Amino acid sequence: MSASDLNAFLAWAEENEIHWDRDAIEIREGKHGLGIYAKKDLQAGYEAIQVPKTIVLSVRSTGIANLLEEEDIEGYVGLTLACMYEHSKGKDSLWSVYLSLLDSRRPFIASDLSEDVREIMKKSEVYGEIETDLKDMREDYDSIVIPFLAKHPDIFTEEVKERFFSFEHFRLMTAHVSSRAMDVDNFHVSALVPFADLVNHEAEPNSDYLTHEDVCDICGALSCEHLDELDSDEEEDDEEAPELSGASKKRAAAKKAQSGSDDDEEDSDDEDWEDEINDTCDIILDEDVKKGEEITRHYGPFPNKIFLSKYGFAEIDNAHDTATIQIDMVKKTALAIVGDEALVEERLNWFLENEDTFISEDDPEEDGCCGGDHDHDHDHDHEHGHSHAHTHEKKEAEDDDSDEEEEEEEEDEDDFPRDIMYMMHDGTIDDRLLMLLNVIFMEKDQFVKIQDSLEVATEYFNDIFLRRALEEEDGLEEDEEEPKPEVKPLDETGRRIRKAVLEAILKVIHLRADAYKVSDQTSAEDDLEALKKSGLTGPAYYGEVCAVGEKQIIQSGLKLYSKLLSEL
Ligand SMILES: [Zn+2]
Ligand SMILES: [Zn+2]
Ligand SMILES: [Zn+2]
Incomplete structure (x- = not known):
């Protein structure tokens, strides 16, 4: 990645109201590859990065959101298709600068591995894992991606398909997506969160990723007419803000720690109310971080x-x-x-x-x-x-007399x-x-x-x-x-x-x-x-x-x- 790529990304992040302090943290190369580093001593509770959900790339925010929804394509295939589509739009995409930053770094891809490395991996269960992923990817490409592209020849012309939607492209974008996607909320689900996704994993991390997970699943807002309607349907019409998830409560606590002020309950509630207008994905330090140290989080309890x-x-x-x-x-x-x-x-x-x-x-x-x-959010999505x-x-x-319950049980078993x-x-x-x-x-x-x-x-x-x-x-x-x-x-x-x-x-x-x-x-x-x-x-x-x-x-x-x- 060149310095100009990085500068373009930082300018783009600023334009799109991703908040960070240039004097406090920086993006640079380190032992985990590209990462986020402290430029000065920072205290626990410090909000290092705030990414507004308006700039999150997901199956709901992409230009083909309606098409994906029509075909009911979600999960990693949906997100990968969304990213490939935005990539194909070049400069016309809101995420073009971000996607070129991804483009400049080749992610871990099983098909890149040499024979020697494969032999090493065969000594571990990881080999089977990689082979299964590869097989699943091929199946998903043939059974979901190809028919989807064929259904919309006006958007996915032969030329566009060849340039941006080959199996190789799919495999590459899947690798980006699987290594970067973060659980955002019940609207965006799993999505790319620019900038926050540069925070690397550490077994004993010093930061947490926090966001409001419970939002309106029609429009993604924390308070809106849909939720109001729901409320009045349930005849529980009160004027208060929707209930905050555990994450946002923690955030209020973190804010308190940061400001060091002795706000009483009412004041911090007011702060949360303000947040709801501008919902963000936040990286918040849960430990003091020294100048020069990397800011890290825990990706989840994975083997x-x-x-x-x-x-x-x-x-x-x-x-x-x-x-x-x-x-x-x-x-x-x-x-x-x-x-x-x-x-x-x-x-x-x-x-x-x-x-x-x-x-x-x-x-x-x-x-x-x-x-x-440490107290951090694990992604329980494996x-x-x-x-x-x-x-x-x-x-x-349990005695299941309702069919619905039985169906859910079966899904669980699968x-x-x-x-x-x-x-x-x-x-x-x-x-x-x-x-x-x-x-x-x-x-x-x-x-x-x-x-x-x-x-x-x-x-x-x-x-x-x-x-x-x-x-x-x-x-x-x-x-x-x-x-x-x-x-x-x-x-x-x-x-x-x-x-x-x-x-x-x-x-x-x-x-x-x-x-x-x-x-x-x-x-x-x-x-x-x-x-x-x-x-x-x-x-x-x-x-x-x-x-x-x-x-x-x-x-x-x-x-x-x-x-x-x-x-x-
Ligand atoms: Zn761990
Ligand atoms: Zn809504
Ligand atoms: Zn843990």
């Missing part, structure tokens, strides 16, 4: 395979990293131990049909996913659901791949795998009992989770203050099942290791040291980071479950 395939980087010792266990590995292991295929099938099917009754997706933020006490914590909520058995289970960053297996193995190895009469009664089953699983929680505490420093809940010592049957479960876990982990040819000749720590000395950079380096991270998980898991087995 490395997602960080790399989506954003082009991976994190050493990523607290959100996972290794996946295919359900076929579990089946194979169970069969080797039990030797009864019909039994394994029956129990597996029962588990898959009933597991939702006993487990619910936890909000990782509640437990402080990063182990730190499709690889995994439970971060081992806490449990009992869901009441979101979450049933045939994949996870090992977490610390080497522990997720709750689903622990439950499944217990179901497979439990006594026949016990299985009959839990089939008969959800209450008995719930009690059974709660006991397992309680034991697991105590086990995990054992590894930590003892907290004498808190009395431990009592569990009965395992009886002989309990010990037999426990032993089978632990042996199965170890076997499954070995199968996962073998599937990716994870060598036990060297430790993950050795590999990491070697990587640091290797001089590798870019995708090759990050591919190795993924492989080492997964090896670390496997190593921790083998160590943990061998220890538990030996203590039994």
